[in-house]
Amino acid sequence: MPDAPGERVISVLDLAALDPAALAPLVVHAEPWINFDVGLLVDRFWANTINGLAYGSVYALIALGYTLVYGVLQLINFAHSEIFVIGVFGVYLTFVALGFEPGAIPNLPLAAIILDLVLAGLVAMAVAGLAAIGLERVAYRPLRRRNAPRLAFLITAIGASFVIQQVIRIWRGSNPEGTIRLLPPSPVFSIFGAPVTNLQIVIILASIAMFVVTDRFVNGSRLGRGIRAVAQDPATATLMGVNRERVITITFLVGGVLAGVAALFYLMTIPQGAVYNGGFLLGIKAFTAAVLGGIGNLRGALLGGLILGVAENYGQSLFGGDWRDVVAFVLLVLVLMFRPTGILGESLARSRA
């Protein structure tokens, strides 16, 4: 076949060829609604990676809540996304209570801002943690007492999710609150030309730290061993003297607290204000992350969250912004086709968490 002018044969693995100019002919505009822009993908590779890791950290923190509850109760707690939203409002209302207003970036010394952020984070952790315990008491415990079938739990979870959402809507209205940014992103250093901002560094490091603390708690502490025992064999756990109800309460508390941390990071980076249905897509993404990594598995939640965040960003560059969510779910389907239990498998129950 004779070479047409302008056409080049590029091996996918040939790194030297990964130069946007050389790849320009590969940009296909067969249909106006879908792109295939390899150039942009390569161009933004590092920026996407860093941004994806920051987004993915937020997913991972929420995913841990899904995975912990699933491990102990084999229940997909669909109302967990609303626990997160309660956390988001906790952060927002703390900002308001501290005298900040939407729009303007406050002119305060860095130490004061950090103090305010930490305070808002603590409020969110407390509020979301207590909300999670309340949810468990009101929605799930009565079902457990009556030995309800699993389907009843699932429907209750969906119902609780709507109830909390609508209560917030009635209370705060359906418009998003204004965005309050205490700390504007500013580049600290760059990796291969991609700027890394202070916010991204804080979020990625703090999320990993939270994960390590959670992992230590579950695998190292006495209560954590109780959680694992209930996840692996609830009846035998009782025979060992583990109080199952207490373990369940603590599991919900830990999940809620992590969602509160996620809420702080969410409002710090994502230019969308607190809104009653803000947890919907994020919750589904975090749940996807948990399944992707292997639900019931703490490390899987972290890995799934990070992979999902990064993959979404790559997909956005490759196919166009509107395809972001499609990429996330197609990725999930592809992984589950080849590994039905997720990348790391269900492990809170079956092997070491």
Add this chain to the structure above:
Amino acid sequence: MSMLELDDVHVAYGRIQALRGITLRVEEGQIVALIGANGAGKTTTMRAISGILGLQSGAMRFEGDDLTAVRADLRVVRGISQVPEGRGIFPGMTVAENIDMGAYVRKDRRSAEFAQDLERVYELFPRLAERRTQVGGTLSGGEQQMLAIGRALMARPRLLLLDEPSMGLAPQFIAQIFRVISEINSEGTTVLLVEQNATQALGLANEAYVLETGEVTRSGTGAELLADPTIQDAYLGVS
């Protein structure tokens, strides 16, 4: 007063009546055996004592106190430890972690006594010491049974409930398990033993009860029942 007293205990799974008025006594320091066919209610009795199942009616007292008022997880604190049917090993925990789960309710983890108890378990079952870091789910049936017994001992029980400890085990393991049971008992732990392996169980037991469809049909000393021709016919495989 006996250590454990069950009076006219009824337990049902939904509409299925599993226990229809069980009355039995376990004296302190003894080995008491419950024998009977599949579905006779042996495991149900054990689960009622450990609190996994609630009573429909009847009374249950441990060292004089009403046991039905004590939550299942707190019965371990009171001194009742169960080796469940099917062993109940936590499959994702290592041997050491499983043994440690047995001591979940203990508050003296740093004491010399705790270290002694741990040493004692590994002394009774040297095989467990070799496999300390192996994950529970990968052990053989016999090893899992040793692990389940060792784990129960870590709670320092005064009453040890053993549900079919010989089930599915190779003969050399069965002999070892029964040897260990009589050793544990001679050190002062009271044992309530459920067995299908009636010959072994009756040989070991001070007292024994025969269960049939949720009722006690015979009771006596182990030796009496072992010598009884109808028992021999039904449970001992002697003909």
